[in-house]
Amino acid sequence: MKRSIGITINGEVYEETVDQRLLLVDFIREVAGLTGTHVGCSVEGRCGACTVVLNGKAVKACLLLAVQADGASVLTIEGLAKDDALHPIQDGFWEKHGLQCGFCTPGLLMTLYEFLQNPKHSDEEIRTAMSGVICRCTGYVHIVEAVKHAIAAVEALSPEERKEWFPV
Amino acid sequence: MYPKAIENYFAPTDVAEVLTLLNQYGEQAKLLAGGQSLMPLMKLRLAEPQTIIDLNQVAALDDIREEDGRLHIGALARHSEVATHPIILQSYALLADAARNIGDPQIRNRGTIAGSLVHADPSADYPPAVMALDGQLVVAKADGSTRTVLVDDFLAGPLMSDIGEDELVTRIEIPAPVAQSGGAYAKHSQVAGDFAIISVAAQITRDPSGVCQQASIVVGGVMPKPCRAEQAASLLQGKAIDATLLTQAGEAAAEEVETEDDVRASADYRRQLIRVTVPEVVRQASARAEE
Ligand SMILES: Cc1cc2nc3c(=O)[nH]c(=O)nc-3n(C[C@H](O)[C@H](O)[C@H](O)COP(=O)(O)OP(=O)(O)OC[C@H]3O[C@@H](n4cnc5c(N)ncnc54)[C@H](O)[C@@H]3O)c2cc1C
Ligand code: FES
Ligand code: FES
Numbered sequence: 020m021k022r023s024i025g026i027t028i029n030g031e032v033y034e035e036t037v038d039q040r041l042l043l044v045d046f047i048r049e050v051a052g053l054t055g056t057h058v059g060c061s062v063e064g065r066c067g068a069c070t071v072v073l074n075g076k077a078v079k080a081c082l083l084l085a086v087q088a089d090g091a092s093v094l095t096i097e098g099l100a101k102d103d104a105l106h107p108i109q110d111g112f113w114e115k116h117g118l119q120c121g122f123c124t125p126g127l128l129m130t131l132y133e134f135l136q137n138p139k140h141s142d143e144e145i146r147t148a149m150s151g152v153i154c155r156c157t158g159y160v161h162i163v164e165a166v167k168h169a170i171a172a173v174e175a176l177s178p179e180e181r182k183e184w185f186p187v
Numbered sequence: 188m189y190p191k192a193i194e195n196y197f198a199p200t201d202v203a204e205v206l207t208l209l210n211q212y213g214e215q216a217k218l219l220a221g222g223q224s225l226m227p228l229m230k231l232r233l234a235e236p237q238t239i240i241d242l243n244q245v246a247a248l249d250d251i252r253e254e255d256g257r258l259h260i261g262a263l264a265r266h267s268e269v270a271t272h273p274i275i276l277q278s279y280a281l282l283a284d285a286a287r288n289i290g291d292p293q294i295r296n297r298g299t300i301a302g303s304l305v306h307a308d309p310s311a312d313y314p315p316a317v318m319a320l321d322g323q324l325v326v327a328k329a330d331g332s333t334r335t336v337l338v339d340d341f342l343a344g345p346l347m348s349d350i351g352e353d354e355l356v357t358r359i360e361i362p363a364p365v366a367q368s369g370g371a372y373a374k375h376s377q378v379a380g381d382f383a384i385i386s387v388a389a390q391i392t393r394d395p396s397g398v399c400q401q402a403s404i405v406v407g408g409v410m411p412k413p414c415r416a417e418q419a420a421s422l423l424q425g426k427a428i429d430a431t432l433l434t435q436a437g438e439a440a441a442e443e444v445e446t447e448d449d450v451r452a453s454a455d456y457r458r459q460l461i462r463v464t465v466p467e468v469v470r471q472a473s474a475r476a477e478e
Contacts, residue, residue, distance in 0.1 A: 020192060039193040039239070062188045063227045065380075067293060076296040082226040083297075086196050087219075087241055130292060150379045151291025 024089035028053065029098030030186075043088050044069040044080035047095060055096035055125050056080060059153070067152030070126035071095050075187050077133040079151075094132070094187050096125035106184055107172040108135055108165075117165030119156035127152045131166060136185050138170045190229035195238040200245060202327060202357060209353045210329035212238040218355065219243070220263060220302035223294050248357065251275065258361040262301030267292070269300060279361060280475055281370030281388055285316035288372065291380040301356040304341065307348040307412065310382035310451075314342055315407035316372050318415065319388035322361045329353040335360070344411040368392040369475025371468045374407070375460050377451055383408040384452040385460040387440075391423070391472040399423040404436070404469065406444045406461055416440035419465060428473045433466035440465040 025034040026046065033051045047056045059066030061081060069080040072094040099106035105113060108131050118124045127149060134148040145166045146159070154162065176184065195212070199205045209216060217236035219225055220243070228234040242248060248263040251272050258279055260269065269275055270286035289295055289303070289312045303313040304324065317338045324341050327333045328351070338359075341349045350356065364370075374386035386407035392400045402423040404416040419440035426432055446457035 020194060022196060039196045040190040042189075062230045064223065064294070067291070070293055077293050078297055079293045082222050084190075084193075084196070084219075084222075084226075084239070084241075087198070087222075087243065089198075133296075134292070147379075148292060151293040 022086050022089075024086055026051075026085070026088045026090075027092045029093075029095060037085050039084065039086050041085045042081055043071075043073075043083040043085045043093075046085035046088070047071065047080060047093065050085075053095050053097050057122055057125055059122065059126075065153070066123075066126075067130065068123055068126040070129045070152060072129050072132055072187060075133070077130045077151075092187055094129070096128060099128065099132070101183075106132075107176070108132060108169045110172060111165040111167075111169030112162075115161055115165035115168050117157070117162045123152050123154040123156075127154065127162065131169070132185070134166075135169060135173050138173065140167075140170065188230045190226070191232060191235040193237065193239050196241065197239070198241040198244045202245060202247060202355065205240060205242065205245060205355055206327060206329045206331075206353075208238075208240050209355065212240070214352045216240055216352075221265065221294075221298035223290070223298040224302060224306040224308070253363065256363045258363060260300055260359040260361070262356045262358055263299050266290070266295035266298045266300070266303075270295065278364060279320060279370070281319060281372045281390060281472070282313075282316050282361070284370075284372035285312040285386075285388065288312050288374050288386075294380070300359055304338065304359070305348050305350050305356060307342050307344070307346055308382060309345050309410055309412050310384075310386075310408045312372070312374060312383065312386060312407070314338070315386055315388040315405040315413040317359065317361070318342075318405045318413055319370060319372075319390045319403050320361045320364075321403070322359050324356050325358045325360060326350065327355050327357050333357070339415075342412045364390065365392055367394065367476050368401075369472045369478065371471035371475060373464055373468050373471075375464065382451075385409075385446075385457050385464060387461070387464045387468040389465070389468045389472040391428075391469065391476050393428075393473065393476045397427050397477070399426055399428050399473070402469070404440060404465060406440060406465075408457065409444055410447050414444045416444055416461075416465065418443045423469065428469065433470055436469055437462045437465040 057068035059068035064082040216238035249261040266286045370390035372388045374383040402420040407413040419436040441462040446454040
């Protein structure tokens, strides 16, 4: 029923003996105490607020068991900024006012983290990339602007800087 | 809204181990692939497996390759891999279209082709696409035997498929299309990333003069499972595909495929969608056959 697991989250290893039914999103929020990853719909996996990057891929953490991530590497919203510097995608949202209440924002940023490693540029491609996160506030227009801002910033990065901002 | 307690969790690394576990735990066990259908069902307590056999560490199950004139897609191939795989984009474009239409990027990063076919949602994207390509599933059994089943027979009804408790789908096989073949897939849904109200898959083979030699058209989003539009397909056979013929094929498909009312759309609206979507998809399939 219980199992000892270790998950690396934002570079730090969290070890715990957990119920095998524990969802990854609850491991992140309750075991690691990283509450920036949100829970919206919680059942059907539709809202995307719980999105994190698991071994380089954006996934909905409410649709995974924590035991499945044993030994894996997870990046959450708390892992994006470095010291005082915002990640380029965060900076885009700051500059272009890409959020209102902010509930969807962590999931959106983690989805876009994967997209920005190989960004495509048309409005349609940007909108497709964020179709897995529902925002009830913004109407998405400012978010698309924010992503364009971030794409330009990422393209201006040197290969070394890129590695630093996109470690996984 | 939390899964019921899970007694045993296994993450085997090869197929033999999966089959041994299936043999041992049988009816109380569930295979977990992408989890994009099973996890919601577990949270709703519509599935309450005591034992979870996680397939995600089984390395040999996810490759995509052509062999002996057939496309082999490993059971665990993610929707995102199928949507972008060069061989699939080149020769099995309708399958890439279908994969690209599933859910959203996060769902496509996890969900697998075998999981989708076993789950057998009548509004899912893969079932009509794999039917139009005459795909088969290769199924392994705990006793060491394997069987091959045509996807039309595998899909039994809404959320029902021909899979035993001691069986594992190991791959999907699709015969390589002959020269001058092309396919396309399109779906209509209420909002982005939702299941289909109506979807249409078409695979066409033409001769050098542009005459249609072979056509297969499948409509999804209907009960109890996707339906072949045989009359529409036979109308195309032996004729050059032009605007009039396309309209006739749309009319024929709307006539022969039975539609129903549900929460997403009325039977009538579905019929109208079939009427206009079949011509669109066949036109695109035919254009790809010419390339
Ligand atoms: C928000 C959301 C939106 C979605 N939108 C769409 C959509 O637009 N179109 C669409 O088609 N689908 C959609 N889906 C469903 C998605 O495509 C699922 O990924 C798919 O239906 C199931 O595949 P899976 O790998 O996740 O399977 P799982 O959920 O892991 O398993 C599903 C079933 O298949 C069984 N199974 C899995 N693999 C095997 C195997 N190799 N052998 C035998 N049995 C196996 C499992 O035991 C289980 O019973 C959506 C899902 C979500 C959560
Ligand atoms: S909480 Fe809504 S998708 Fe996970
Ligand atoms: S900013 Fe409020 S939900 Fe997106």
